[in-house]
Amino acid sequence: MNTTTTEATVLRDRVTADPPSPKAKPRQTLGRMLHYMTLERGLFWSMIVLLFISQGLKVALPVLIGRAIDIISGAAGGPATGSSRGTLQDLQVVVLVIVAVGLGIVLFSYFRDRVVAILAEKASYHLRTELFNHIQSLSLSFFDRQPIGELMSNVTNDIGVVNAFYTNGVSRILRATLIILMTVVVMFILNISLTVTVLVVIPLMLLLVGALGRVAGPAFARLQEQLGATNGYMEETISGGKTIIAYRQQQQVGDFLEKHSNTVRDTGARAQFTALLATPVMGVVNNIQTALVALVGSIMAIxxxxxFGTVVIFLTYAMQLQDPIQELGQIYNSFLAAMAGADRVFSILDEEPSVKDRPDAVQLQPIEGLVHFEHVDFSYLPGRRVLRDNSFEAFPGQMIGLVGPTGAGKSTIMNILTRYYDLDRGSISIDGQEISSLFQESLRRQVGVVLQEAFLFSATVMENLRYARENATDQECITAAKEANADDFIMQLPQGYNTLLTERGANLSQGQRQMITIARAMVANPRMLILDEATSNVDTRTEKLIQEGLHRLMEGRTSFVIAHRLSTVRKAAVILVIKEGEIIERGSHEELMARQGFYYDLYMSQFKGALAKGK
Amino acid sequence: MFKHFRRMLSIYKGAGWHFALSQLLVALAITATLLIQTLNGQLVNQGVQAGNVDVVINTSLWMIGLAIIGAFFSIGNAVYAVIFSEETGNYLRVKTYRKAQSLSFGNIDRFRTSDLLVRLTDDITNIRTAVLYGMIIILQAPLAILITFILTWVMAPSLIWIMGVVMVVVVIVMGFLLNGVQKMFSDRQQRLDQVNSVLQENLAGVRVVKAFVREKHESRRFAAAAEELRKTSLAPAIRIAMVNPATNIIVYLATAAVLYFGGSGVMVSQTLSLGQVVVFAQYLLYIIVPMVMLAYLLPYLESGETSAGRIFQVLDAEPEVQDKPGVEPIDWERLKGGVVFEHASFGYRSEDGQMESAMVLKDINLEVEPGQTIGFLGATGSGKSTLVHLVPRFYDVVEGRVLIDGINVRDFPQSQLRQMVSLALQEAVLFSGTVRANLLVGRPEASEEEMMEASAAADAHGFITAIPERYDARVTRRGNNFSGGQRQRLSIARALVPKPRILILDDSTSAVDVGAEARIQKALRGLLGKTTTFFVAQRISTVLTADQIVLLENGRQVAVGNHTQLIATSPLYREIFESQLGKLEDLPSSVGGSRQELKAEGGPA
Structure with a gap:
């Protein structure tokens, strides 16, 4: 039975097999992985008990069948164990016992598998949530190091593989090991010479299982690699399909894929064939074993x-041993895959947040908004300085504009002001308190952020607004939406504030999404504000509404505005011009224009086209 | 039943032969296996029961021989099945991919690239698996059942009723157990997708989460989704947990029945021999196992069928834009780059390929002289990109005409059109390889100087030469190792290398900062003497100097003219200008003479 049901899953397991990372400490990883299965003590022990009972009964059954055969054989005048010349009544009793034991096996293994399922799902649940919670605690630098797409696919795939191991692997390994051990013990008790006959073939069997595994494992790994490359190529060229059309590359990419695909076919054929080879090859070995047992047993019976019943018992045992041995060989690959997956999961779990609250951290009391940067140096990666010796001051209620070329360090100033990263040197203080001495949470509650990318959650409009502050009332949210000029279009949505936004707010225009993020920042009602101006495509009227909303949001709050359009910061009290990590100019728009420096050039370059044409 | 799947089985060229051979080999392998069981009976009856050691040895050797022969048949079958399934998968992958690449923009919009990719990857894998299992297991199972049934009947007709009962019970029990399991698994998949989408959203919005200090809320949200998944996962797991015990109980009860009724047949009525009883008990497994296998693997066939249907949707799709039959290239001498739109209207098709009622472009009339620059302004969704896509015939107009140098674009071969028109699209897509390979894709024979000239004009030469490998620098998948602005500049350079008659820059400097954009503009003016250039832009500064600026609103052209004309005549244009660059009155005095010009009242510049 087992060989048949697992055929398909085994192939899949093999395909997903991944070599473990070199630094894996196998025993430690295994223990840690299994730990999640044992969280429910009671259930875990009942699984073990059920396992012993069900496998024990399974080993007992052939003995009963052999006994029945003996009775029949004896009555028919053939050889039988002992002196019993069985009667039909004896047969009746044995058959009834067989039925009872059969029912017992079924009942116990059903409960066993049920408990396994419950344990496995609990284990996956705990691992998943623990990982997620841990990721929440990590600092932004962690997310910088790993592209989100990659992190996402790692986490989902790895948990998937470990989950598969919990549901399938663990109990299969236990079942197989247990039945092998119990069967061998019972065989030795029954008859030693026949046991030796059965076991003589086992080393050959193990050798073959191992050899096939050693060939199939790498073959599937190679297939997986080539398939990954081919799928990657298709992903690239299909998602860039319009560019392919524009540059007339259809034929070329088709030819290239065909080459790739032919390699996949050849490797795939080899890998699948090795996997399929297992069944007939093991079949021959099994049949040789059966024939040997039949031969030796029959002669001894004669x-x-x-x-003859004893011969039947050993024939059954021989068969009963084949499945678990093959199974162990098959599970090995999925076991390796699970270990590799678990290893990556644990490496995330072992990651420490890079920005931590100090043990003596204090709560930030409600602030006025006086911000002080003093000789701030900062780098994301050691040795690659992004900000150099920046000092400036922002007074309560002031608007500070940050201007400069891409990559100059404007967004970095925002990142360190909210303490997503710690400084290399210098200090940042708010109302005289150094931010590194504060609880991160209390700092961020008072510093509102409107990001360039208008990110919304797939939830209702109201839930998105309330995201900023859990205890905000509906009325507060609606007032904020009105202030941000968002109320009008929200009311026109099918369900108004209860309209469900699709993932990343795709059913709103970009301008509308921005207005919601502005309203969201208003709900938070922060004392200070950081705005990363969006460069997105919005029409003039929407742009105007957004600007109005932003100005209302900034009113009375110390605000930092990272500007991409210079018109946005014209009204700023101070504009900081940042180039290559340094503040090279500062002053109001008028002052900077009069100075005719970098800002002036930047400003005038907008009209360059017009000027050139004019001349 | 399995309409698509049968079509799929015939798609691989060697289909007939390999299929027939593999099935023949399966039949032979099954026969060998069953013969071994029959020999078992002989072993018991003529060997053990009769006490004949010679028979025992002989029979055992025969059994081993048959086992080896049977194994060879099985291996042979595996060879053909593997070749067949891999060839089918390969053939489908290549064919579907080529088909996908032959489709037009309109088809791609409707299929969506992510969906096309799923078809090319997961669906092909499903089909391959289904074909493989179909050939090695599913088709052999009915055969095995049939042969076993007949052999049993011949051997022990008095016990055949047990076999009949077993078969009916297996069908009922498996039907009961596996019915609805598919749905349970797809429910589980749905929950898993939900868990993953919470994770995805959380990771994508990590800055928002941190900004609003909502980590705990996110953890609760995730735990709720994970809990739902846990609960939903239990149902199919428990159902599957029942399959093995259920099968076993059938085996045990049937074995008990065979022992009892067979045993009384031997002991009481003496109509049966011990050997027959032993063999019969073995045959039980040969009936039940294939039946259970069938029940298990039927879903694979079903998903293969669904996948095959989805693949055929692609294979049967007609490219929306097709060359006229027998179309000949136009003489290059005639082509100067003048473009005319005549009452051009366009609407996208809906999912099912029907025309959408709403037009995206309505009655566009433009006349562009060779060498002119045209700027397009308008809000998102106003139709700017769509309009310029009509020139290289990425889409066909629904009404009206688009002409290049007086010739309808439908009368060109598409390849010539696209050789003549170069584009830098909104989303700058690069391909893995080298910078050079990417730049030369439009004209592989371009010289080194031409390539560098183009990248210098696109303000890309500087950052390319800053990389040690310069033009041989690696480009990773989709150009991810370059920043958005760098990708855009490379994409502009790529469009410049072929020296096209017509150049289209579709919002292709949106991620480039203002300074760099000004440099590109200036360089392009030097390079593009005779090239007709279409600019689609969000920033008004991009189009200020165009010979004609076209203002689009909801698919209609609401104003056409140069800057000087529009600032005087179009309030909308003036509004856009002022919102992006500041009030005309506020412009710095140093803009001087040009300030007058910017404000000039009508008249061509």
Whole structure:
């Protein structure tokens, strides 16, 4: 039975097999992985008990069948164990016992598998949530190091593989190991010479299982690699399909894929064939084993050592041993895959947040908004300085504009002001308190952020607004939406504030999404504000509404505005011009224009086209 | 039943032969296996029961021989099945991919690239698996059942009723157990997708989460989704947990029945021999196992069928834009780059390929002289990109005409059109390889100087030469190792290398900062003497100097003219200008003479 049901899953397991990372400490990883299965003590122990009972009964059954055969054989005048010349009544009793034991096996293994399922799902649940919670605690630098797409696919795939191991692997390994051990013990008790005959073939069997595994494992790994490359190529060229059309590359990419695909076919054929080879090859070995047992057993039975029933018992045991041995060989690959997956999961779990609250951290009391940067140096990666010796001051209620070329360090100033990263040197203080001495949470509650990318959650409009502050009332949210000029279009949505936004707010225009993020920042009602101006495509009227909303949001709050359009910061009290990590100019728009420096050039370059044309 | 799947089985060229051979080999392998069981009976009856050691040895050797022969048949079958399934998968992958690449923009919009990719990857894998299992297991199972049934009947007709009962019970029990399991698994998949989408959203919005200090809320949200998944996962797991015990109980009860009724047949009525009883018990497994296998693997066939249907949707799709039959290239001498739109209207098709009622472009009339620059302004969704896509015939107009140098674009071969028109699209897509390979894709024979000239004009030469490998620098998948602005500049350079008659820059400097954009503009003016250039832009500064600026609103052209004309005549244009660059009155005095010009009242510049 087992060989048949697992055929398909085994192939899949093999395909997903991944070599473990070199630094894996196998025993430690295994223990840690299994730990999640044992969280429910009671259930775990009942699984073990059920396992012993069900496998024990399974080993007992062939003995009963052998006994029945003996009775029949004896009655028919053939060889039988002992002196019993069985009667139909004896047969009846044995058959009834067989039925009872059969029912017992079924009942116990059903409960066993049920408990396994419950344990496995609990284990996956705990691992998943623990990982997620841990990721929440990590600092932004962690997310910088790993592209989100990659992190996402790692986490989902790895948990998937470990989950598969919990549901399938663990109990299969236990079942297989247990039945092998119990069967061997019972066989030795019954008859030693026949046991030796059965076991003689086992080393050959193990050798073959191992050899096939050693060939199939790498073959599937190679297939997986080539398939990954081919799928990657298709992903690239299909998602860039319009560019392919524009540059007339259809034929070329088709030819290239065909080459790739032919390699996949050849490797795939080899890998699948090796996997399929297992069944007939093991079949031959099994049949040789059966024939040997039949031969030796029959001769011994004829010589009167025991009845034919004993031969049947050993034949059944021989068969009963084949499945678990093959199974262990098959599970090995998925076991490796699970270990590799678990290893990556644990490496995330072992990651420490890079920005931590100090042990003596204090709560930030409600602030006025006086911000002080003093000789701030900062780098994301050691040795690659992004900000150099920046000092400036922002007074309560002031608007500070940050201007400069891409990559100059404007967004970095925002990142360190909210303490997503710690400084290399210098200090940042708010109302005289150094931010590194504060609880991160209390700092961020008072510093509102409107990001360039208008990110919304797939939830209702109201839930998105309330995201900023859990205890905000509906009325507060609606007032904020009105202030941000968002109320009008929200009311026109099918369900108004209860309209469900699709993932990343795709059913709103970009301008509308921005207005919601502005309203969201208003709900938070922060004392200070950081705005990363969006460069997105919005029409003039929407742009105007957005600007109005932003100005209302900034009113009375110390605000930092990272500007991409210079018109946005014209009204700023101070504009900081940042180039290559340094503040090279500062002053109001008028002052900077009068100075005719970098800002002036930047400003005038907008009209360059017009000027050139004019001349 | 399995309409698509049968079509799929015939798609691989060697289909007939390999299929027939593999099935023949399966039949032979099954026969060998069953013969071994029959020999078992002989072993018991003429060997053990009769006490004949010679028979025992002989029979055992025969059994081993048959086992080896049977194994060879099985291996042979595996060879053909593997070749067949891999060839089918390969053939489908290549064919579907080529088909996908032959489709037009309109088809791609409707299929969506992510969906096309799923078809090319997961669906092909499903089909391959289904074909493989179909050939090695599913088709052999009915055969095995049939042969076993007949052999049993011949051997022990008095016990055949047990076999009949077993078969009916297996069908009922498996039907009961596996019915609805598919749905349970797809429910589970749905929950898993939900868990993953919470994770995805959380990771994508990590800055928002941190900004609003909502980590705990996110954890609760995730735990709720994970809990739902846990609960939903239990149902199919428990159902599957029942399959093995259920099968076993059938085997045990049937074995008990065979022992009892067979045993009384031997002991009481003496109509049966011990050997027959032993063999019969073995045959039980040969009936039940294939039946259970069938029940298990039927879903694979079903998903293969669904996948095959989805693949055929692609294979049967007609490219929306097709060359006229027998179309000949136009003489290059005639082509100067003048473009005319005549009452051009366009609407996208809906999912099912029907025309949408709403037009995206309505009655566009433009006349562009060779060498002119045209700027397009308008809000998102106003139709700017769509309009310029009509020139290289990425889409066909629904009404009206688009002409290049007086010739309808439908009368060109598409390949010539696209050789003549170069584009830098909104989303700058690069391909893995080298910078050079990417730049030369439009004209592989371009010289080194031409390539560098183009990248210098696109303000890309500087950052390319800053990389040690310069033009041989690696480009990773989709150009991810370059920043958005760098990708855009490379994409502009790529469009410049072929020296096209017509150049289209579709919002292709949106991620480039203002300074760099000004440099590109200036360089392009030097390079593009005779090239007709279409600019689609969000920033008004991009189009200020165009010979004609076209203002689009909801698919209609609401104003056409140069800057000087529009600032005087179009309030909308003036509004856009002022919102992006500041009030005309506020412009710095140093803009001087040009300030007058910017404000000039009508008249061509």
């Amino acid at each position: 010589e009167g050592a025991f009845g």
